[in-house]
Amino acid sequence: MAKTDAFPEIERELRYFPANTNELQTLSKDKIQQFNDKGFICPLDVYSSSETKTNRETFDKLIKETTSKGGDSYSINGWHRTHSAVYDIVTDTRIINYVQDIIGKNIVCWGTHYFCKMPNDSKRVSWHQDASYWPLTPSKTVTVWLAIDDTDSQNGAMQVVPGSHLHGQIDFEISKKEEENVLNQTALNPLDYGEPPTLLEMHAGQMSLHTDLLLHGSEPNRSHRRRCGFTIRYVPSEVRALNGWNENAIVCRGEDPEGNWKHWPRPKD
Numbered sequence: 178m179a180k181t182d183a184f185p186e187i188e189r190e191l192r193y194f195p196a197n198t199n200e201l202q203t204l205s206k207d208k209i210q211q212f213n214d215k216g217f218i219c220p221l222d223v224y225s226s227s228e229t230k231t232n233r234e235t236f237d238k239l240i241k242e243t244t245s246k247g248g249d250s251y252s253i254n255g256w257h258r259t260h261s262a263v264y265d266i267v268t269d270t271r272i273i274n275y276v277q278d279i280i281g282k283n284i285v286c287w288g289t290h291y292f293c294k295m296p297n298d299s300k301r302v303s304w305h306q307d308a309s310y311w312p313l314t315p316s317k318t319v320t321v322w323l324a325i326d327d328t329d330s331q332n333g334a335m336q337v338v339p340g341s342h343l344h345g346q347i348d349f350e351i352s353k354k355e356e357e358n359v360l361n362q363t364a365l366n367p368l369d370y371g372e373p374p375t376l377l378e379m380h381a382g383q384m385s386l387h388t389d390l391l392l393h394g395s396e397p398n399r400s401h402r403r404r405c406g407f408t409i410r411y412v413p414s415e416v417r418a419l420n421g422w423n424e425n426a427i428v429c430r431g432e433d434p435e436g437n438w439k440h441w442p443r444p445k446d
């Protein structure tokens with residue numbers, strides 16, 4: 178049965194709020210226009226090749242740690258609070274400069290999640306809107322998807338439906354088991370809501386930005402190469418989190434004058 182709201186008990190404002198920052202740090206006006214029209218920007222350069230190697234080594238350590246505790250390649254969720262190497266990516270000035278151009282100066286990171294498709298991983302991420310999963314209001318989260326490995330059509334790069342963020346909450350159903358969905362929602366008729374899908378191919382060290390109502394997903398990894406992406410969720414501090422979703426935050430730049438978020442310092446590891 179189609180659903181329109183995963184949290185009917187709380188009132189959320191789910192619509193697209195265009196980026197309109199005055200003093201741009203890094204992005205051009207054209208890029209901001211593209212973000213407002215299409216809902217994403219890709220690719221953007223961040224890390225050098227030696228830094229990318231370090232990011233990969235960090236992830237290799239994290240995956241060892243999680244698998245030793247019974248986790249898998251999708252279990253590293255929210256480790257920015259406990260692991261300094263992850264905290265350092267989340268607060269990297271180059272990433273925050275891009276994010277500031279979209280959401281302004283008071284920047285809070287409330288969540289992170291590595292989506293790692295191992296070689297020949299049969300799982301997909303079905304078409305979905307992020308905001309649909311989150312008890313946050315208003316819907317102003319921007320996601321950084323940082324490529325830890327190269328990502329392309331063969332190893333299950335993320336795809337987006339450009340323009341779909343302008344349609345508010347789109348109906349979805351709870352995914353069927355045979356979909357092998359990493360998450361649990363599947364948007365209905367996704368291709369009716371925008372331009373034909375665009376594949377976000379990137380080299381390791383590059384990143385994309387997408388807004389939380391943009392339809393996106395990814396196919397299984399049909400290659401012998403790993404495809405790991407690190408997602409970082411940022412909001413302007415005025416966004417409110419319900420059901421305790423404000424507990425794992427880092428104020429990455431500026432302040433949180435309303436005290437909406439519980440702020441964590443850099444962990445000592």
Ligand SMILES: O=C(O)CCC(=O)C(=O)O
Binds near residue numbers: 292302393394
């Ligand atoms: O990495 C993927 O394939 C999907 C990531 C995703 O769904 C997200 O960033 O919200």
